[in-house]
Amino acid sequence: MTAMRRISHGFASTAFEVVYLGVATNAMLALACLPLLVLAIGTNPAESWPYLAAAAALAAPGVSAAFTVFHEHGRSGAGPVRAFLRGYKATWRKALGIGAATAALLVVLLVDVRALAASALGVVVVPVLLMLSVLALAAGMLALVAIAEVPVARLRDVLRAALLLGVRRWYLTIVSLLIAAVQIALFANLPAIAVGVTAAAALYLIWANCRYTLRPVLPAAEPVTD
Template identity: 60%
Template sequence: MNALRRISHESYANVFGVVYLGLMTNALLLVASLPLVVLLVMTDPARSWPLLAIAAPFAAPGVTAAFAVFREHAAGSTSVARDFVRGWRATWRPAVALGGMLSALVVVLLVDVRFFSDSPFGVVAIPFLGVLTLLALGIGLLAFVAIAEEPGARLRDLLRASAWLAVRRWYLSAVSLLVLAAQAALFASLPAIAIGIAASAALYLAWANSRFTLRPVLAIEDTKTA
């Protein structure tokens, strides 16, 4: 009976820890990316996209900080707020730089898609630009996870490794992008649920998958991911 009670208590503590991890990470992520979230909720993205492109890079450190929280949680830490702040401080410079490059590249590609939409070359150009956009997003996601794992590494080296693995393990990158696409769709219809409940779950799945993808180039030990 005592053993059953002990197991039950441990299970309850694990569930509570996971719930706390998710809710606290969501709250901190919201604070770290508040300007971008406000623009997405209060404006029409089709018209406010220049402001969104400017705000997006400054939300990137919140994402890398969330990834750092997941890494520390996998190693046994329970200090979500402290790990988030430490992750933000350690990664904000490369995260903003990467976010700026990714935002600019995606804007250029999407503007090109709009340009070719009324052109006879669109049937060839648009699918090609679409693939480039997805590839850029896949590389960017891997690079954000790599920054969280190795904040002191050169961004150039992380991008090179991410590009190689995004192409070599494209099926894993596709899974991560599908998860984030589902999160974006949820945000478009139910932003409160997407931000308050689902954001950390989607990011955790993308982080775990991307971390596995990066194993050949990063010194990642086998740790529990739940």
Template identity: 50%
Template sequence: MRRTSHETYETVFSVAYLGLVTNALLAVGLAPLLAVLLTTDPASSWPLLAVLLPLATPTLAAAFAVFAAYSADPTIGVIRTFARTWRTSFRRAATIGALAAATLVVLGVDAHAAATRPVAAWAVPVLGVVALLVVATTLLALVATAEVPGARLRAVLKAALYLGARRWYLTVVSLAVLALLVGLLAAKPALAIGLATAPLLYVVWANSRFSLRPALPAHEAPSPT
């Protein structure tokens, strides 16, 4: 029987450390949003959730930056990379979150108003699809912010919207993983926050990064697997 090499042990411990520490950082950064989600009915607390969303998106951008840095160099300092990215990208990531929150609020109000009218049969599904596209664009924009911090916000949003729609099959995967995370948070919050958040967000990051490949600089673009 072949013995497990020292490098294999190092890789396993490195990945475990990445997941556990990133989970802890996400739990701290997303604590206000998670607290409201887990202790209130989102249908009634949505105004507060809309306010908290822009404060949560810098944490997601920082986690995506950690994943990107780790994929390039597994010896990176997870906490240092997270803290640096959170600080330097806070304004841009918060702006992306604010735009997403405002758009989702408008779409939600429109859907509520349309639900009692004859147009509900087609208007509500259309608004739902647009809302999903907003979520996907937000994720892609946050990943792009982590990958290319110096890019213009307008260019980032345009690329995220265009590639999110054009590569819809990848977008569906990211949204499905995100839905799985939300469902896990609702059913088993301790498991989701303690163990599952970072791995599932890593899948979202990797998938989104591949979606953004045509818009990334040549040296940043991930190679196909």
């Protein structure tokens, strides 16, 4: 009976900790990405896409800060709010550069796709451009995870590792992209649920998968558990 009480107490404590981690991360992420959320919910994306691209770049530090929360969970005594703020402070410059580069590249590629879709070259060029768009998005996600894991890493090295490992471990990259696609689709239909409930869970899965992708270049002192 005593053992059952101990197990129940431990389970309840763990469950509360996980719920608090998700709720706190969702709240901090929503604040950090507020301009993007307002534009995505309150405007027509077909008309406001330039502003959405800029807001997405500005939201990148919030994503890297959320990845920092997952990285520090269980490693330090800091709660998710402190970990988020610390991660934001440590990574915002690099994250903003990654977000801006990714958003700019996606805009250029997708505008070209639209311009060439109806042309004779479209059959050949459009699939290549779409593939490059997917690769840019994947490399951006991997780079944000990388700076959360190693904030002092040089941005050039981070981008190189993200690009090379994203291609080499393409099967893991596809998983991360599918998780992101499901979360985006959920946001399009149920934004309140996507922002308030599933955002942290989706980002955690992306973080864990991308971290495994980056395993060959992570410091030996920071082993990744299979």
